[in-house]
Amino acid sequence: MLKDLKEVYSNFNSLENEEITLQGWVRNHRKQKEIGFIDFNDGTSFKGAQLVYDNSLSDFDDIQKLHIGSAITVTGKLVKSLREEQLFEIVVKSIKLEGDCPEDYPIQPKRHTREFLREQAYLRPRTNLFSAVFRVRSVAAMAIHEYFQNNGYVYAHTPLITTTDCEGSDQMFKITTLDFDNIPLNKDGKADMTKDLFSKKAYVTGTGQLHGEAFAMAFKKIYTFGPTFRTENSNTKTHANEFWMIEPEIAFCDLEGLMNVEEDMLKYIVNYVLEKCPTEIEFFDKFVEKGLKDKLTKLVNSKFTRITHHEVIDVLKKADVKWEFTPSYEDDIAKEHEKYITEYFNGPVFITNWPKDIKAWYMKVNEDGKTVAAVDLEVPGAGELMGGSQREEDYDKLLKRIEEMEVDKESIDWFCNLRKFGGCYHSGFGMGFERLLIYLTGVENIRDVIPFPRTPGNCEF
Amino acid sequence: MLKDLKEVYSNFNSLENEEITLQGWVRNHRKQKEIGFIDFNDGTSFKGAQLVYDNSLSDFDDIQKLHIGSAITVTGKLVKSLREEQLFEIVVKSIKLEGDCPEDYPIQPKRHTREFLREQAYLRPRTNLFSAVFRVRSVAAMAIHEYFQNNGYVYAHTPLITTTDCEGSDQMFKITTLDFDNIPLNKDGKADMTKDLFSKKAYVTGTGQLHGEAFAMAFKKIYTFGPTFRTENSNTKTHANEFWMIEPEIAFCDLEGLMNVEEDMLKYIVNYVLEKCPTEIEFFDKFVEKGLKDKLTKLVNSKFTRITHHEVIDVLKKADVKWEFTPSYEDDIAKEHEKYITEYFNGPVFITNWPKDIKAWYMKVNEDGKTVAAVDLEVPGAGELMGGSQREEDYDKLLKRIEEMEVDKESIDWFCNLRKFGGCYHSGFGMGFERLLIYLTGVENIRDVIPFPRTPGNCEF
Numbered sequence: 001m002l003k004d005l006k007e008v009y010s011n012f013n014s015l016e017n018e019e020i021t022l023q024g025w026v027r028n029h030r031k032q033k034e035i036g037f038i039d040f041n042d043g044t045s046f047k048g049a050q051l052v053y054d055n056s057l058s059d060f061d062d063i064q065k066l067h068i069g070s071a072i073t074v075t076g077k078l079v080k081s082l083r084e085e086q087l088f089e090i091v092v093k094s095i096k097l098e099g100d101c102p103e104d105y106p107i108q109p110k111r112h113t114r115e116f117l118r119e120q121a122y123l124r125p126r127t128n129l130f131s132a133v134f135r136v137r138s139v140a141a142m143a144i145h146e147y148f149q150n151n152g153y154v155y156a157h158t159p160l161i162t163t164t165d166c167e168g169s170d171q172m173f174k175i176t177t178l179d180f181d182n183i184p185l186n187k188d189g190k191a192d193m194t195k196d197l198f199s200k201k202a203y204v205t206g207t208g209q210l211h212g213e214a215f216a217m218a219f220k221k222i223y224t225f226g227p228t229f230r231t232e233n234s235n236t237k238t239h240a241n242e243f244w245m246i247e248p249e250i251a252f253c254d255l256e257g258l259m260n261v262e263e264d265m266l267k268y269i270v271n272y273v274l275e276k277c278p279t280e281i282e283f284f285d286k287f288v289e290k291g292l293k294d295k296l297t298k299l300v301n302s303k304f305t306r307i308t309h310h311e312v313i314d315v316l317k318k319a320d321v322k323w324e325f326t327p328s329y330e331d332d333i334a335k336e337h338e339k340y341i342t343e344y345f346n347g348p349v350f351i352t353n354w355p356k357d358i359k360a361w362y363m364k365v366n367e368d369g370k371t372v373a374a375v376d377l378e379v380p381g382a383g384e385l386m387g388g389s390q391r392e393e394d395y396d397k398l399l400k401r402i403e404e405m406e407v408d409k410e411s412i413d414w415f416c417n418l419r420k421f422g423g424c425y426h427s428g429f430g431m432g433f434e435r436l437l438i439y440l441t442g443v444e445n446i447r448d449v450i451p452f453p454r455t456p457g458n459c460e461f
Numbered sequence: 462m463l464k465d466l467k468e469v470y471s472n473f474n475s476l477e478n479e480e481i482t483l484q485g486w487v488r489n490h491r492k493q494k495e496i497g498f499i500d501f502n503d504g505t506s507f508k509g510a511q512l513v514y515d516n517s518l519s520d521f522d523d524i525q526k527l528h529i530g531s532a533i534t535v536t537g538k539l540v541k542s543l544r545e546e547q548l549f550e551i552v553v554k555s556i557k558l559e560g561d562c563p564e565d566y567p568i569q570p571k572r573h574t575r576e577f578l579r580e581q582a583y584l585r586p587r588t589n590l591f592s593a594v595f596r597v598r599s600v601a602a603m604a605i606h607e608y609f610q611n612n613g614y615v616y617a618h619t620p621l622i623t624t625t626d627c628e629g630s631d632q633m634f635k636i637t638t639l640d641f642d643n644i645p646l647n648k649d650g651k652a653d654m655t656k657d658l659f660s661k662k663a664y665v666t667g668t669g670q671l672h673g674e675a676f677a678m679a680f681k682k683i684y685t686f687g688p689t690f691r692t693e694n695s696n697t698k699t700h701a702n703e704f705w706m707i708e709p710e711i712a713f714c715d716l717e718g719l720m721n722v723e724e725d726m727l728k729y730i731v732n733y734v735l736e737k738c739p740t741e742i743e744f745f746d747k748f749v750e751k752g753l754k755d756k757l758t759k760l761v762n763s764k765f766t767r768i769t770h771h772e773v774i775d776v777l778k779k780a781d782v783k784w785e786f787t788p789s790y791e792d793d794i795a796k797e798h799e800k801y802i803t804e805y806f807n808g809p810v811f812i813t814n815w816p817k818d819i820k821a822w823y824m825k826v827n828e829d830g831k832t833v834a835a836v837d838l839e840v841p842g843a844g845e846l847m848g849g850s851q852r853e854e855d856y857d858k859l860l861k862r863i864e865e866m867e868v869d870k871e872s873i874d875w876f877c878n879l880r881k882f883g884g885c886y887h888s889g890f891g892m893g894f895e896r897l898l899i900y901l902t903g904v905e906n907i908r909d910v911i912p913f914p915r916t917p918g919n920c921e922f
Contacts, residue, residue, distance in 0.1 A: 125679035218586035
């Protein structure tokens with residue numbers, strides 16, 4: 001009976017004492033004179049299985065030679081384990097070597113540093129840590145799709161290639177079919193972009209929001225979930241040049257409604273991961289971030305604080321702390337402030353109504369003329385997890401902001417027109433998927449929650 | 462009671478005769494002297510609702526002035542309709558104008574050509590056709606995620622930016638932070654790519670397969686689902702420069718096993734869409750492709766034919782047809798052949814064991830030395846829907862093929878190493894998501910199943 005470990009774990013009672021066949025890899029191999037133990041995993045489950053074999057097998061000697069990392073097909077009897085820490089073991093009847101692995105295999109059953117494993121990015125999913133991280137990544141992605149689809153949102157595939165340059169083209173990668181060694185020139189001696197495939201300068205996008213708004217004006221509730229790109233030349237733990245974003249956009253929704261969605265969605269995701277990945281979460285709790293499980297459980301049961309930027313500055317100014325950056329009603333808040341605020345309120349905090357000069361041009365200006373209806377969600381331990389706003393739905397006001405902020409109007413004419421053709425009040429937010437994963441796993445570096453991370457100077461594999 | 466149309470349709474019985482509030486858009490407006498009818502839709506449901514108002518309302522005159530396309534909030538009583546073709550109508554109590562729409566609004570309640578609507582891509586989701594297409598796109602995407610997640614696959618986010626050039630770099634877009642007007646040169650007078658963000662030439666990818674294989678060697682069963690790019694300068698109905706692909710990769714899986722997955726997955730998706738989008742499918746059946754619903758229902762209940770390329774050529778040679786392209790045992794088959802074969806077998810056909818010279822370098826060469834363990838799935842009306850293969854798992858054989866096919870070995874060293882470090886027999890396939898949508902909706906042109914299509918010379922919005 002060909003099975004995988006996932007099935008064996010979920011149907012152990014009905015499979016107990018049956019002969020089963022599994023296919024997977026040798027994670028570790030301990031040999032004694034008359035007996036041997038193989039730590040086996042087929043990748044379908046975080047938890048592996050122990051294979052036990054002894055010298056009653058005719059090919060005992062061959063089995064003893066099996067290398068760590070080898071691919072095997074094993075047939076044996078599934079028996080209840082006598083050891084408390086494992087549910088079962090498999091008493092081997094036969095093992096077939098499917099693919100050998102040399103002794104210089106980089107992934108050995110010992111602790112490797114994360115830096116070393118980044119250099120082995122194509123092999124690191126075989127380690128416990130990355131097996132857990134990337135399984136949670138997959139499950140969290142599914143949680144997001146389920147949340148939005150169950151709540152009537154349409155999944156919109158907004159384009160990645162764009163000629164809309166609203167983020168500022170210096171932050172966007174150019175995409176081209178031109179030959180760098182032989183760029184065609186126009187009569188002014190500049191690159192002749194009409195020779196490019198799209199007949200003009202094109203970029204890969206940093207946001208799906210603008211196109212998402214067009215879809216929200218048709219389907220009311222939409223979300224995007226896809227890769228985004230920034231050229232930021234910065235080597236921090238939280239920056240990568242390619243990352244995934246979720247960007248919901250909702251017609252007839254104000255800032256309060258938006259916060260309701262953000263809170264509801266985050267609780268749904270966290271709960272989903274706690275339910276579907278209990279062993280992975282236990283692992284992170286034990287080896288990566290002590291208290292992780294409590295942190296996540298607490299979030300699901302908490303009520304998020306909602307407070308204005310002005311009130312936050314009040315709190316920070318009153319605090320008995322010597323700030324590196326002085327809190328100011330006109331400025332963004334610093335990492336140290338974020339940390340203080342989530343600790344002060346002992347949980348996630350929505351900060352609303354930010355000074356308009358430090359926020360984006362498309363956000364709705366509040367009646368005070370000074371702040372915008374923007375909201376950032378700060379979570380304990382991970383800082384800003386989502387950023388959203390009510391969008392400016394008034395055509396004339398939007399145009400005024402576009403002029404003030406010197407945004408290139410021409411390429412977003414169509415976007416502005418959404419305000420003319422049956423526009424309505426609407427809101428949306430963006431969540432960096434990797435930032436969510438950092439929060440969910442406790443793994444601190446964005447390079448360790450992306451399968452093959454791209455950062456300045458690093459585009460291996 | 463604030464509701465959306467989706468809820469009203471699914472809970473009509475409990476809401477009947479209640480006063481409800483809806484928010485959405487005026488699709489059409491017919492006015493009589495003492496009464497008026499508004500075709501209303503809020504985008505949460507393909508089917509809209511009729512609003513009925515009469516001159517007993519104090520603002521009757523204002524309501525009569527409502528333009529097509531306007532955003533409104535309407536409150537009224539939900540009553541069972543006396544007309545057979547609609548379940549209910551809403552007897553208006555009040556309407557608030559949320560956003561006006563001028564009379565030159567491009568989307569009028571009449572038939573627009575698809576060509577015209579492509580030029581209004583940001584507005585076309587508001588039409589019946591595109592509302593149906595993009596809702597099916599969303600639902601089909603969810604079907605894919607559900608299928609793989611329910612069957613124990615890990616969703617792998619393979620990178621889009623890559624320096625691996627295995628498809629041939631002429632088919633890939635370059636991605637850069639360099640200034641085209643001022644490309645830095647090295648001492649040979651060539652572009653100095655060390656000055657680029659990744660310190661070398663980088664591309665956006667046309668496949669996630671290579672990285673998917675690395676993940677399959679850790680998780681056994683994985684799938685990708687994301688955007689891919691090709692620079693193809695071709696203006697056909699089936700080519701776009703940006704499209705979405707699904708690429709599952711499965712360890713310990715041979716070609717037969719792969720066909721089982723492909724067949725099972727496709728039936729799951731089709732069934733899911735039939736169940737979740739019955740009105741959209743009815744609409745396509747009536748206005749886009751007569752017989753679509755039968756075609757889809759038949760597929761779910763059929764057994765797909767499995768036949769070798771050699772046998773296909775036999776069938777084609779025996780056919781009493783004057784071919785434009787002569788069928789050959791050494792060549793690919795033409796569109797006319799695909800059509801004939803699916804009609805001949807009256808359903809989907811897996812064609813296996815293709816001549817190795819016309820297929821990719823990573824496919825497993827069969828024992829005959831002439832063919833590879835590749836499989837294409839041909840479906841009636843849409844041609845090739847999926848392409849897959851068993852992968853060459855033998856390190857030395859793979860290297861030989863890489864040399865023969867003149868693939869750049871250096872950038873895929875890591876990929877070849879997967880064969881050294883516990884490699885095993887494994888298989889995978891790719892499905893173009895848009896091709897699936899063309900099959901599911903009957904809409905023929907790829908530009909009409911992508912929200913904002915990118916084709917040569919076209920990158921608007």
